[in-house]
Amino acid sequence: MFYHLLYPLSQDYGALNIFRYITFRSSVSFLIATLVSIWWGKYFILFMKRKQFGQVVRDDGPESHLKKAGTPTMGGLFILGSILVALLISGNFFSIPLLITIGVTFSFFLLGFLDDYLKVLKKNTDGISAKGKLLWQFSTAIGASLLMTHYDIVDTFLYLPFMKGPVIDLGGFYHLFVAIVIVGSSNAVNLTDGLDGLAIGPIITSAASLGIMTYVAGHREISGYLFIPYIESAGELTIFAAAIIGAGVGFLWYNSYPAQIFMGDVGSLSLGGTLGTIAVLTKNEVLFVIIGGIFVTEAVSVILQVVSYKTRKKRVFKMAPIHHHFELMGWPEPKVIVRFWIISIFLAIFAIATLKMR
Secondary structure: OHHHHHHHHHHOOHHHHHHHOHHHHHHHHHHHHHHHHHHHHHHHHHHHHHHOOEOOOOOOOOHHHHHHOOOEOOOHHHHHHHHHHHHHHHOOOOOHHHHHHHHHHHHHHHHHHHHHHHHHOOOOOOOOOHHHHHHHHHHHHHHHHHHHHHOOOOOOEEOOOOOOOOOEEOHHHHHHHHHHHHHHHHHHHHHHOOOOOOOHHHHHHHHHHHHHHHHHHOOHHHHHHOOOOOOOOHHHHHHHHHHHHHHHHHHHHHHOOOOOOOOOHHHHHHHHHHHHHHHHHOOOOOOHHHHOHHHHHHHHHHHHHHHHHHHHOOOOOOOOOHHHHHHHOOOOHHHHHHHHHHHHHHHHHHHHHHHHOO
16 A cells, blocks of 8 residues: 555655565565564464464374474464565555455465364364365356456466467366366465475465566566566566565464464465466466475375275375375474475476576
8 A cells, every 4th residue: 555655656756766666565575574474473473372272283193293282373364464564565456466366365364264263263173174165265266267367367378388379278168277276276285284384485485486477477578588478467466476475484483393383274275375376367377386396296195195095995105295204204304394495496496497498
């Protein structure tokens, strides 16, 4: 909102013209989200401890995780709160891509909050049923996809890394494709959120990669030079990505091993859905498989485990998601976390490098 208040005054006060630049507002967004998250997180953790709103640990997980029971959860509340503050100060709310992304984030936030409410307050480890979650998620994602095409923000063509132009027109199947990307991203991040700091690291690297993609896609000259689809107002999503990075850094301040707070579904479902939506709005749906490679691997490990056990009565991994497999192999939790972070950083840099490989 400060952008809308201050930028119009730039004609009288030349210094305020700096609010015109996405790079400046993204920097402000990052700094504000980081500081607010660190400041608010401290009091949020104290509040959750006072109310005894702690994590409910499933008894079918690794035994070493039983000691985590009672650790404050629902940290996604102050992550999303910090992002909102940053956007209110730096965001341009005339940007339809930004508004659509906020809408998806808010919807998945409500879903995650309700799920955490059932788990934490009602002590129901299952929360909302899988069918109920998927119905909510797909309804939101398809609604977002319809808005994207209605306002001509994106076309229905599929773009692939290393190729200069569109590959195929998905036509009416595009909305289902978009829904699968957004819902898959949301649930994959949710599955990754199993160790201290494991999910927030790849969230930060993914947001950084997508932030670069949004800036490029929203710049007519740069996108043309790199043979990337130009998306009007997509540059405003750079500010959203910067806010995610900042809030993620602030959350990691408390979520690093040993965690003082967990993200909860309110954070993982909403942030995963947000990243998926940004990938769609920048026509990087396929490249997002590389950017979010850690999330994809975690989700695939669960699918393989379930399919293998149902069809052959044999397990592929000692336990799924795959981070538990490495734990049971004897890797200390911090080693699993940091190695996954390293892989995530490598994948993010590789994804950015593909911008010139077209």
